[in-house]
Amino acid sequence: MYIELVDALRCPRPHEDSWLVARAERMEVRHVLEGALGCPVCRAEFPVHAGVVDMSLGTHLRPPDPGTPDREQALRLAAFLALGDAQGFAVLLGSWGAHAAALRELVDCPLLLVDPPAQVVAEPGLSIIRTSGDVPLAVGAARGVAIDIADLHGDHPSRVRSAVQATRAAGRVVAPASLPLPEGLRELARDGDLWVAEREAAPAPLITLHVRRGGGQMPAGFPPP
Numbered sequence: 001m002y003i004e005l006v007d008a009l010r011c012p013r014p015h016e017d018s019w020l021v022a023r024a025e026r027m028e029v030r031h032v033l034e035g036a037l038g039c040p041v042c043r044a045e046f047p048v049h050a051g052v053v054d055m056s057l058g059t060h061l062r063p064p065d066p067g068t069p070d071r072e073q074a075l076r077l078a079a080f081l082a083l084g085d086a087q088g089f090a091v092l093l094g095s096w097g098a099h100a101a102a103l104r105e106l107v108d109c110p111l112l113l114v115d116p117p118a119q120v121v122a123e124p125g126l127s128i129i130r131t132s133g134d135v136p137l138a139v140g141a142a143r144g145v146a147i148d149i150a151d152l153h154g155d156h157p158s159r160v161r162s163a164v165q166a167t168r169a170a171g172r173v174v175a176p177a178s179l180p181l182p183e184g185l186r187e188l189a190r191d192g193d194l195w196v197a198e199r200e201a202a203p204a205p206l207i208t209l210h211v212r213r214g215g216g217q218m219p220a221g222f223p224p225p
Contacts, residue, residue, distance in 0.1 A: 001032045001053050001127045002110050005089060008141035011039035012055050012134060019138075020046070029124045051122030052130060059132040063118040064150050067098035074102035080174045080196045081144035083107040091135065092116070093163060094148025100126050109143065133159050137166035147175040169201040 006022045018041040026034040037046045037053060046055045077083075077099060081090050086108035092100055097116025104111060104125045113120060113128045114135055122128045129136065135145075145163045160175075164182050167173055173185055174196050181187055185197035 001037075001048055001051060001122070001129075002089075002125075003027070003030050003032055005110060005112060005127055006032075006037065008089070008138050009037065009053075009055075009129070010136050010138050011042060011044060012057060012131065012136040013039065013042050013044055015041050017138070018042075031122070031124060031127070033122075052128040054130050055136050056130045056132045060130060061115050061132065063115065064095035064097075064148065066117045066119055067095050069102050070099055071102045074099045074106055077103055077146060077174065078106045080194070081146065081172045083109055083144065085109070088143035088168070091137070091142045091145040091163070091166065093135070093146060093159075094150050096146040096148055097128075112137075112142070134162040135159065135166050137162075139165050140168040140171075142166050142171065143168060144172040145174070147173065147179065149176045149178070164199070167199040169199055171199045173197045173199060 003022060003024070006020055009020050011018050011020060018039055020037040020039055022032055022035065022037055024032045024035040031051055032048050033051050035048045037048065038044070046053055077096070083090055089110040089112055091112045091114060093114045095117060097113040097120045100111050100113055100116065100120060111126050113126060115131055116128060120128065145167050147160060147163055160179065160182060164173060164184055174194055177190060177193055177195055181195065181197060184200055186200050187195055187197045189196045
């Protein structure tokens with residue numbers, strides 16, 4: 001697990017949003033190979049072994065079929081997700097992870113693989129987490145996300161929603177054409193297999209100021225009411 005991605009991960013247990021703290025027992029090239037991630041809220045620990053973080057809470061998703069690494073698919077992903085620079089990181093769900101090594105040769109940004117095929121291994125530039133469903137990332141953390149066809153089925157309907165929420169404003173989401181466009185996305189292109197969409201910015205909440213005339217004080221630097 002690339003150490004700089006730890007700040008983007010979130011505890012998958014149902015409580016207030018919380019970052020995780022890394023305990024590294026062995027590191028190479030800024031990647032935690034052995035150790036654990038801990039939650040300061042619920043005290044859960046998620047082991048890291050061979051660079052893979054186990055956040056499955058004891059219920060592993062079935063790994064997707066191995067698939068065949070495909071440079072052409074990697075080229076499509078690089079273009080669809082707009083990975084033309086090294087800023088941020090991209091997320092590949094499920095079987096998209098089979099093309100991760102080929103994609104890593106084309107782009108400079110780190111890749112986070114969520115529940116990839118079993119034979120895919122973590123290496124510099126490729127981080128792996130195993131989950132029991134939802135994508136455990138902070139809202140707006142990723143520059144782009146590729147959703148797998150298998151994510152449209154099964155007992156985890158919130159997985160797609162969590163993947164979309166993890167995408168930053170103006171970031172790209174790629175998904176199978178059979179998936180109806182989720183709320184919060186604007187479609188950019190579509191063919192018979194996939195669609196590409198852009199994450200819309202969430203509307204800013206209305207801010208109401210409550211100032212008691214003659215009684216309260218505004219913070220320093222603000223004019224009096």
